[in-house]
Amino acid sequence: MGFIREITKNRYSYVLVLPAVLYVFLFSYATYPYLLIAFQRFNYQKGLWNSEWIGLENFRFFFNSNDAVTVTLNTIKLNVLFLVFITFSAVALALLFNEIRNRFFIKFAQTTMIFPSxxxxxxxxxxxxxxxxTDYGIINQVIKAFGGDPVNWYSKADAWPTILVSMKVWKDAGMASIIYLAAISGIDQSLYESADIDGASRRQKMTRITLPLIAPTIAILTLLNLGKIFYGDFGMIYAIIGDNGVLYPTTDVIDTYVFRALRQVGDPSNAAAVGLFQSAVGLLLVFGANWLTRRLFKEGALY
Incomplete structure (x- = not known):
């Protein structure tokens, strides 16, 4: 009866959240039975329950491939860079926004930073x-203006990790800063008033009050993002890099590799096996990082 009373009392709130609940249920929980495909030679005609069971054969497809080590290291490297630089940039933006006193300027600045998302x-x-x-790019035009030779950026694999990280920060740091700014706004203002009485500078208030009090938020968000460390940003990588094989040595990630394999071979079982591998590693990373965080910084642990 308590559950029904709660639903009735807050019915409009539950209706508002219903689309998100349905989305999570359909694309997360309802897909769990299809993890079995990772251990089958899936046949569309036979269906999920009647396809041939082949054990770990699909996992060998990925781990025995020549590119498995390269795409795995690329995935970890890029995601670690994304995580570090976005977190640092988002926290820095939140701290700067918190110091701005001109309301018109802060609204303009926040809108500008969030727009790329x-x-x-x-x-x-x-x-x-x-x-x-190469021919008409803005960067090459600037290089030419200073007397340099144009660079064929789309053939320089070593340059693209830096370019991708820069674009990821430009696109996502503004939105991520909102969470940290919300955490800052929840800090008790009497702490800052006490610091003012003691003669603390703005830098000291930032380093002695603001940063320590939002540290648990930073730790929790970092832990949650660790679960996606084995997932490359497929939309980003494929949209920017596409099928440019010259850039694969530094930009090819697990997701784009599996997508190409699925496109060329047409076997969903291989893709499901790699997806299960990514999820399992992400789960272990979250549990391991949370255990370590609980021992070293208890306030920042998830549980």
Missing amino acids: FLSWIIVSYMMYSMFT
Whole structure:
């Protein structure tokens, strides 16, 4: 009866959250039975329950491939760089926004920083092409203006990790800063008033009050993002890099590799096996990192 009373009392709130609940249920929980495909030679005609069981054969497809080590290391490297630089940039933006006193300027600055998050990676890829293309790219035009030779950026694999990290920070740091800014706004203002009485500078208030009090939020968000450390940003990588094989040594990640394999071989079982591997490793990373955080910094642990 208590559950029904709760639903009745807050019915409009539950209706508001219903689309999100349905989305999570359909695309997360309802897909669990299909993990069995990872251990089958899936046949569309026979279906999920009647396809041939082949054990760990699909996992060997990935681990025995020549590119398994390369794409795994690329995935970890890029995601670690994304995590570190986005977290650092988002916290720095939140601290700067918190110090701004001009309300008009802070609204303008926040809108400017958040706007890239609403752009599709397809649009961003065209923007980047206009910047990095050899003949008419903005960057090469600047290089020519200073007497240098144009660079064929789309054949320089070593440059693209830096470019991808820069674009990821530009696109996502503004939105991520909102969470940290919300955490800052929840800090008791009497702490800052006491610091003012003691003669603390703005830098000291930032380093002695703000940063320590938002540290648990930073730790928790970092732990949650560790679960996706084995998932490359497929939308970003594929939109920007596409099928440019010259850049694969530094930009090819597990997701794009599996997508190409699925496209060429047409076997969903291989893709499901790699997806299960990514999820399992992500789960272990979250549990391991949370255990370590609980021992070293209890306030920042998830549980």
